[in-house]
Amino acid sequence: MSAAKDDGGRWERHSDILFGGLPYLLLLLSTGLSLLHGGQADRHRLTTLGLAAVAAAWILGTYTLQTGRRSRQAYGTVRTAVYFAGLLVVAAVLMARDTVFMLFAATGFLQALVLLPTVWAFVCVAATSFVVNTVPDGFPEPSTTAVVGYLAGIAFQTVVIGWINLLSSRLNEQHQRRKRTVAELRSALAENAGLHAQLITQAREAGVHDERQRMAGEIHDTLAQGLAGIIRQLEAAEDAEHDRERFRRHVVAAKDLARESLAEARRSVQALRPEQLESRTLPDALEALAHGWSDERELSVGFETHGTAAPLHAELEATLYRVAQEALTNIAKHAEASKVGITLSYMDDLVVLDVLDDGVGFDPVSAAAAAGRSGGHGLGLVAMRRRLRRVAGTLDIESARGEGTAISAAVPVIPLEAGE
Structure with a gap:
């Protein structure tokens, strides 16, 4: 693409230079052919050279210096019309001296529709055709045939040459539009590439943040609670050091908690669901959690399931299980409750987990x-x-001081897909 772009730009620069130098080239060619004609006096040749110099100066002052390197672009209707008027006047004077300067006068045909709007361009083409057809031989004889032929020639040149130049002009305009479109597309692609890189960076940062939050939650739900349970068992064992059977029971419980916490920590790092849900349904896992928690603390925990239980998406079940774990942990730490109830309700579009206690409550x-x-x-x-x-x-949390707490967690029903 880069090589094609360079070639296109080089071609346009060369084309621009050629178009800008075209009036001088045709003037030089016409002047050279005129000077090579035999039978001309030196004074006649000097006059021709002087007029050619005036033509060159006019082109330089009113066209070349006005357009700079953008010689194929319009630079104002009035200034361009003035340039053409002077060009045709000088060309007519030179053609009056030698018809070979008709080559130079053809500059008007070649430049009109590139430098002027369509209507003005056809006017200039017609004017150039008038000069080319009138100056060498003068006006036609005052006869119908001669006048019709004269006007038909001017009209034919105007239409044909004007149409060719107009077509060339339109093709050039389309080319310029394509160039602008390509430039805009390149700019848009570059901008999109920048946005894509920015989105990737943001997505990476969001992923890191989400993963940190996930790990923080998993550590809170597994390691922190497991270590707290181990500490409680060891403290109980310390208090029962004179009762060998109780001491042994608490030490064994601490070991079991340590093994479970280690296994859960490994599963958390691997982003796996809780082990309790691998071989059990969610209601069974929650019932086992309630019984285990009740046995550990010698506190009554009731569990009920309402509705028709159906397997949910793995992450939904893991979320409800972890919420139940956290709710029971909070009750153990703060509630001072005598009774706890857990209810799992399956509805048409929601699954709701309710955890209630009759503890001291708090201000949400x-x-x-x-x-x-x-x-x-x-x-x-x-x-x-x-x-x-x-x-x-x-x-949703409902609680007040001295009135217990009710926690209700709801998730949308998303069935477990095959293969999960």
Whole structure:
């Protein structure tokens, strides 16, 4: 493309130079042929050279210097018309001395439609044809045949030469439009390439940010909770150091929690769903979670399923399971509850997880404000909202001091696809 562009630009420069030098070339050729004619006196030749010099000066002052290197472009109707008028006057004077200067007068034919609008261009072509057909032989005899032939010749030249020049002009205009279109396309492609690179950078940064949030949530839901459970078991074992059976039971529980946390951490790094969902349905996994949590804390946890259970998209089930984990963790840390209830409801277009407790409750507005001031770090409700937002889910919280808490997480129904 670059080589083609260079060749095209070089050709245009050469064409521009040739067109700009065309009047001088035809003037020089006509002058040379005139001087080579025999039988001319030196004084006659000097006059011819003087008139040719005047013609060259007129072209230089009114055309070449006015257009610079853009000699194929129009530079104003009035100035161009003045240039043509002077050109035809000088050409007529030179043709009156020698008809060979008809070559020079042909400059008007070649330049008119390139430098002037269509109507003015045909006027100049007609004027050039008038000069070429009148100056050498004068006006025709006052007879119908002669006058008709004379006018027909001018009309024919005007139409044919004008049409050829007009066609050339239109082709040149189309070429210029194509050049502009190509330039605009190149510019648009360059701009699109820049935008594409910017979008890739933004997508990469967004992906890194999302992955950091995912890992933060997974660490919070697996390692942090697992380590907290291990600490509780070890503290209980320490308190039961004189009761060998209780001591052993708490140590074994701590080991089991450590193994489970390690396995979950590995699965989180590999972006896999929780192990509890690999071999169980979501209702079964939540029921097992409720029973295990209840046994560990000796606190009653009820679990119910409403509606017809159906497999969901893996990420939706993992999200609801993690929300249930986080809700139970928050209850264990803050609620001081005596009863907990978990309900999983399957509806036509939603699956809703409700976790209720009869604990001390809290002010959701104050909690949200505290999360905003702290950037949301370390607050389980923020992690829940973030998880649900990633799957187009919602989280509703109802709570008040001394009245317990109700957490409701809803996700859209997206069935599990074959092969997942």
